[in-house]
Amino acid sequence: MAAADSPSTALRRRDLCSRGIRLAGKMRADVVDLLDAYVEQQGLDASASVAAVEGVPLAAVERWDEQTGTQRLLENLAAYRAFRALLAQMLEEQREQLGEADEGLGRALAAVLLQVSAFAYHLEELLRLESRGVPGEEGDGPPPPPRLSLFEQKLRGLGVLRELAQWAVRSVRDLRQLTKPSPATGAAPSLAESP
């Protein structure tokens, strides 16, 4: 059972969560704009259904309200690390396809990649605050997927951005849950406890 929070820890957590909420909110807005630009630039149908792509972390979760704080942080961290790799891959593919032809989209992708990296770091800070070991990243991640056709790349990109937009909303909710006072003690919950 985790020790009760010291006032300074609780304050620091609250501060990190507030800033994280703002980061995630800004990230979501930028991802939504990027999605619109991506759909247009890639000639896709915005309403197209994209099957779940291997390697793209799904934001969908059951019994979300029953998750502990630690679970929330770990799942968020794993997701954003995966998105960091996926977005880097998309950026590379974008440059291969178009070279410098569409700098706007490339810049927007790079900006979102930066925010994703920053948010992942933010999550690591929150985990360190709880004296939880930050899970190491698995080498360079999973082995690179087989080379996709151009169309398949575009669809996967659509799936990545959609799922990232969803994660950004979920992250805001997760961080808000972390700042809620524990019903038993009235203090912010220790992350090991069920919220």
Next chain:
Amino acid sequence: DSHVQYERVGADVTMKCGSMDWDAAVTWTANGTDIDESHLNGSYLILKNVDLSQSGQYSCYEGSSWHLKYQTYLRVGTPPKEPVLMCRSNNYPKGFYCSWHLPTPTYIPNTFNISVIHGTKDMVCEKDAVPKNRCHIRYLQLFSTVKYKVTLTVTNALGKNFTTLTFDEFAIVKPDPPESVVAKPVPNNPRRLEVSWQNPSSWPDPESFPLKFFLRYRPLILDQWQHVELSDGTSHTITDAYAGKEYIIQVAAKDNDIGTWSDWSVAVHATPWTEEPKHLTTEAQITETTSASTSSFMAPPTTKICDKGAVVGSGAMAVCWTAGLVVAAYSVLFI
């Protein structure tokens, strides 16, 4: 034997008198009233181009014995048009509800069947007792990008129709309007109104899923609304109201991150604080009063020192009263 027969508006209906031969002598009645023989073809009853008013109980009696040979309840109606379906989450993240209705009545009983699919998973939409044309679903998953597909089929004896809605989890989130909207004047502030409200009671967890609000207000005499968006809190002070004008005020709510704005709340009315009317006393009026032959009571004029806005404390009342006496005495001298 008796049964129900459904027919479309405008149809031609032929009713047989049970197992009676075509050439048997029979009498038909509609809701107890004899039907003229001109509608008969032998023992068959012919109703051409039926309309709604011809719904009712039709009975056939053997000619001489008046034995009841056949009875049917004719229900004239129409097959259903495409139903109107709406789905909404006003209690996110608990679930959502769907409600439906027919754009035009069919005048005969209809059965509604609703199916909800999330990806490949069938979900059960539990029918509400009240209202009857509504069902609700609990979310099993949150933050899913997979769309929900809701199909509503309406069937009656004359046909069927259906409609389908496809949407994602966030798109249908729409809270109920804010509740208990109250607007009050602010004492000693002729241009302010204090407005407060509460989260809609149907919104289950405003702490984790906070709402933001949109306030609109205008004086009754103008058509143009002023708008204010508020990202937190359930109160706001309007500081630019026109003095003395009655205002109409409404508030709407939206989840901070997803979905659409609620409908506007019930409207409340309020008028900013105004100073009590002063009796206007000019030099000319005093002169007129002194030359008047009739004596009429003249209320003591208020003076600067009695201005409510200007003085505070219990001493102010005594000063005002004293000033009033002095001026009244002064006035009497000149009547």
